[in-house]
Amino acid sequence: MTAVAEHPPAERVDADPALRVEGLTVDIRTITGTVRAVDQVTFAAHRGETLALLGESGCGKSMTATAVVGLLEPVAEVTSGSARLADVDLLAVDRKKRRQMAGTELAIVFQDALTALNPLYTVGTQLAEPFRIHQGMKAKEAKRKAVELMARVGIPQPEERMNSYPHQFSGGMRQRLLIAMAVALNPRVLIADEPTTALDVTVQAQIMALLKSLRSEYDMAVVLITHDLALVAEEADRVAVMYAGSIVETGSVAEVFADPRHPYTKGLLNSVPVNAERGAHLKSIGGAPPDLHSIPKGCVYQARCPLASDVCRSTRPTLQPTGAKRKSACHFPEEVTNV
Amino acid sequence: MSDQERADAHTTTDEPLLSVRDLSKSFRVPGGKGKLSALDGIDLDLARGQTLGLVGESGCGKSTLARTLMMLERPEAGTVRFDGIDPFALRGKDLLKFRRRVQMVFQDPYASLNSRMTAGDIIAEPWRTHKGLYKSKADRDMRVRGLLDLVGLGAKAVDKYPQEFSGGQRQRIGIARALALDPDVIICDEPVSALDLSVQAQVLNLLNELQKELKISYVFISHDLSVVRHVADRVAVMYLGRIVENGPTEAVFDTPQHPYTAALVSAAPKLEAAQRGERILLKGEVPSPLNPPSGCRFRTRCWKATDVCAQERPPVALDLKVVGHSAECHHPLTEDQPALSRTA
Numbered sequence: 001m002t003a004v005a006e007h008p009p010a011e012r013v014d015a016d017p018a019l020r021v022e023g024l025t026v027d028i029r030t031i032t033g034t035v036r037a038v039d040q041v042t043f044a045a046h047r048g049e050t051l052a053l054l055g056e057s058g059c060g061k062s063m064t065a066t067a068v069v070g071l072l073e074p075v076a077e078v079t080s081g082s083a084r085l086a087d088v089d090l091l092a093v094d095r096k097k098r099r100q101m102a103g104t105e106l107a108i109v110f111q112d113a114l115t116a117l118n119p120l121y122t123v124g125t126q127l128a129e130p131f132r133i134h135q136g137m138k139a140k141e142a143k144r145k146a147v148e149l150m151a152r153v154g155i156p157q158p159e160e161r162m163n164s165y166p167h168q169f170s171g172g173m174r175q176r177l178l179i180a181m182a183v184a185l186n187p188r189v190l191i192a193d194e195p196t197t198a199l200d201v202t203v204q205a206q207i208m209a210l211l212k213s214l215r216s217e218y219d220m221a222v223v224l225i226t227h228d229l230a231l232v233a234e235e236a237d238r239v240a241v242m243y244a245g246s247i248v249e250t251g252s253v254a255e256v257f258a259d260p261r262h263p264y265t266k267g268l269l270n271s272v273p274v275n276a277e278r279g280a281h282l283k284s285i286g287g288a289p290p291d292l293h294s295i296p297k298g299c300v301y302q303a304r305c306p307l308a309s310d311v312c313r314s315t316r317p318t319l320q321p322t323g324a325k326r327k328s329a330c331h332f333p334e335e336v337t338n339v
Numbered sequence: 340m341s342d343q344e345r346a347d348a349h350t351t352t353d354e355p356l357l358s359v360r361d362l363s364k365s366f367r368v369p370g371g372k373g374k375l376s377a378l379d380g381i382d383l384d385l386a387r388g389q390t391l392g393l394v395g396e397s398g399c400g401k402s403t404l405a406r407t408l409m410m411l412e413r414p415e416a417g418t419v420r421f422d423g424i425d426p427f428a429l430r431g432k433d434l435l436k437f438r439r440r441v442q443m444v445f446q447d448p449y450a451s452l453n454s455r456m457t458a459g460d461i462i463a464e465p466w467r468t469h470k471g472l473y474k475s476k477a478d479r480d481m482r483v484r485g486l487l488d489l490v491g492l493g494a495k496a497v498d499k500y501p502q503e504f505s506g507g508q509r510q511r512i513g514i515a516r517a518l519a520l521d522p523d524v525i526i527c528d529e530p531v532s533a534l535d536l537s538v539q540a541q542v543l544n545l546l547n548e549l550q551k552e553l554k555i556s557y558v559f560i561s562h563d564l565s566v567v568r569h570v571a572d573r574v575a576v577m578y579l580g581r582i583v584e585n586g587p588t589e590a591v592f593d594t595p596q597h598p599y600t601a602a603l604v605s606a607a608p609k610l611e612a613a614q615r616g617e618r619i620l621l622k623g624e625v626p627s628p629l630n631p632p633s634g635c636r637f638r639t640r641c642w643k644a645t646d647v648c649a650q651e652r653p654p655v656a657l658d659l660k661v662v663g664h665s666a667e668c669h670h671p672l673t674e675d676q677p678a679l680s681r682t683a
Contacts, residue, residue, distance in 0.1 A: 056535035056536060056537065057535055156623075170624050171397075172624055173624070200396035200397055200562065201396070201562065201564070201603060201606045201607045201608075202396065202602055202603060202606045202620075202621045203396075203624065204606065204608075205605075205606035205618060205620055205621075206620055206621070209618075209620060227535065227536065228608065229536070229610055230565070230607070230608035230609050230610045231608045233608065233609070233610045233611075233612075234608045234609065234615070235608070257610070267537060268536055268537065269610070270540075271536045271537045271539065271540035272536065272565065272610055273540070273543065273565050273566055273568070273569030273570075274565055274609075274610050274611065274614075278568070278569060278570070278571075278572075278588065279547050279569070279570065281544055281547070282540040282543055282544055282569070283540070284537055284538070284539075284540030284541040284544060285537035285540075286541075288505045288507070288538070
């Protein structure tokens with residue numbers, strides 16, 4: 001049985017965020033020209049809360065995360081924007097400073113734990129690494145810390161298991177190891193990029209419960225990157241919905257899911273086979289997301305939007321308030337209810 | 340008996356189209372001693388025109404079961420009856436004729452289509468083996484175009500290559516290929532799990548429409564319980580090579596009898612707060628099928644387990660309120676069902 005989600009008190013959300021990303025834009029050079037994978041993305045994550053970046057494949061959610069942690073492939077480039085964490089702009093600092101902050105201020109958990117762990121070293125060695133490098137601990141002491149950490153994330157018999165190699169662990173246990181490494185140095189911000197997508201649901205439930213308890217224990221801001229609406233509904237406090245490189249709607253999960261103000265959010269919610277009668281027709285979104293090579297002028301969603309009109313084809317809508325703490329990038333937010 | 344007569348005969352009886360009894364399959368592990376028990380005493384029925392959902396976590400035997408139904412694996416024990424016929428006893432022409440009747444749609448629409456063949460060639464390829472169908476080129480061309488229309492791609496897609504299509508469109512080609520042999524059963528192995536949500540809904544809609552129109556039966560394998568709930572008439576829940584619970588979809592999901600089903604249902608994230616019950620977090624992970632637990636295979640993770648669970652295989656517990664709903668458990672979650680002994 002898990003603890004009930006503790007939502008952060010409202011006033012905390014107004015305080016200084018742990019991570020503030022502003023106007024982040026990422027371009028990718030391809031053989032057929034430069035494409036904009038992330039376009040003017042702005043969001044903030046606060047300590048003690050989970051912010052979900054929600055979207056379908058290719059919407060730029062993972063690219064946003066990799067840009068923030070500084071792990072973009074050489075073909076991709078941040079062309080503008082900032083990511084402020086502890087008064088430092090992560091996108092402007094030099095490599096040395098970034099390495100100092102990696103793990104102590106900001107950490108990331110990837111989807112594929114097997115490729116994220118080094119197959120040639122025992123997990124004990126890998127888990128001890130942050131303590132040795134950042135805190136200058138001796139090997140023995142660092143290993144003791146590693147064992148503690150393994151116990152904390154629920155790995156049975158940590159003393160014996162620390163001498164095993166990553167391939168000797170199951171998928172769920174590997175994900176626990178990655179999470180352990182990420183929280184080792186008590187970072188302010190933890191980015192979790194599809195952390196449970198490769199896992200079975202009962203294991204997913206274990207991992208999400210672990211993340212939630214670590215979040216309160218370390219008072220971290222968690223940025224959860226996912227395509228799973230139900231996971232967002234259960235695990236996140238706020239959500240930013242991404243489409244074709246842009247955030248199209250943002251606000252508290254409860255408000256956005258109950259009463260979406262962007263037709264894409266509404267379309268996604270309609271596509272979930274949940275309340276529909278068995279075999280009933282699902283209201284899918286027609287068509288497919290635009291090719292990043294030919295993002296249309298005007299609204300990114302116009303080609304699939306039932307509300308699209310002339311203004312949508314000529315003018316790109318920006319995120320505008322649609323409530324006290326929510327925004328939508330739609331010219332007709334009031335009409336979304338009728339979609 | 341012609342196809343039509345056979346179909347008529349079956350509309351008047353309740354006999355299932357596909358019936359599996361006590362099916363077992365294990366694999367020799369390279370280098371190691373002992374055997375990996377992938378399927379252990381599976382019982383299963385599939386009615387004509389209906390969808391059977393198969394749920395369970397990785398390694399539970401879903402895909403081995405699908406492969407056995409496709410006759411890609413030979414069972415070690417147990418019987419399979421398809422329309423009264425034992426497919427594993429067939430040889431030669433009869434076997435080929437039979438294979439036509441069970442087709443498959445695969446999970447990965449990128450890996451399951453040959454990128455050097457056009458959509459039309461991919462769909463027509465099964466006829467190179469099953470030469471009796473659509474003998475003339477004109478017939479074949481017409482049928483390919485008809486199938487492309489049927490799956491919503493339109494006849495002009497015929498000369499395009501897979502890489503010119505999106506994931507959802509590719510899956511439609513895969514479905515058209517499965518339909519090319521006019522099968523009675525399509526085994527859908529995670530057919531939408533590689534697709535984005537909005538596209539997933541389109542493909543689920545297509546599968547539903549095709550079933551209504553063509554009266555096909557589906558065996559629908561998925562780890563996504565909300566998808567299974569949407570498509571399946573009946574659900575079988577698998578754990579470590581056994582079907583632990585089986586029944587009408589609503590009954591299995593709403594009033595699960597087996598603790599594992601309850602845990603699985605509670606662990607799946609739900610969009611609506613009203614649908615969330617208390618989450619049951621299972622201890623540990625699925626044991627190795629090389630050395631499954633004695634007695635009940637779920638007992639090592641079960642919060643209701645007692646000594647008897649380690650000693651004896653669980654009996655079949657019937658749900659008295661819902662016909663055809665049963666679970667294999669010593670301690671089923673609702674109290675008022677009689678336990679049948681295994682030999683009954």
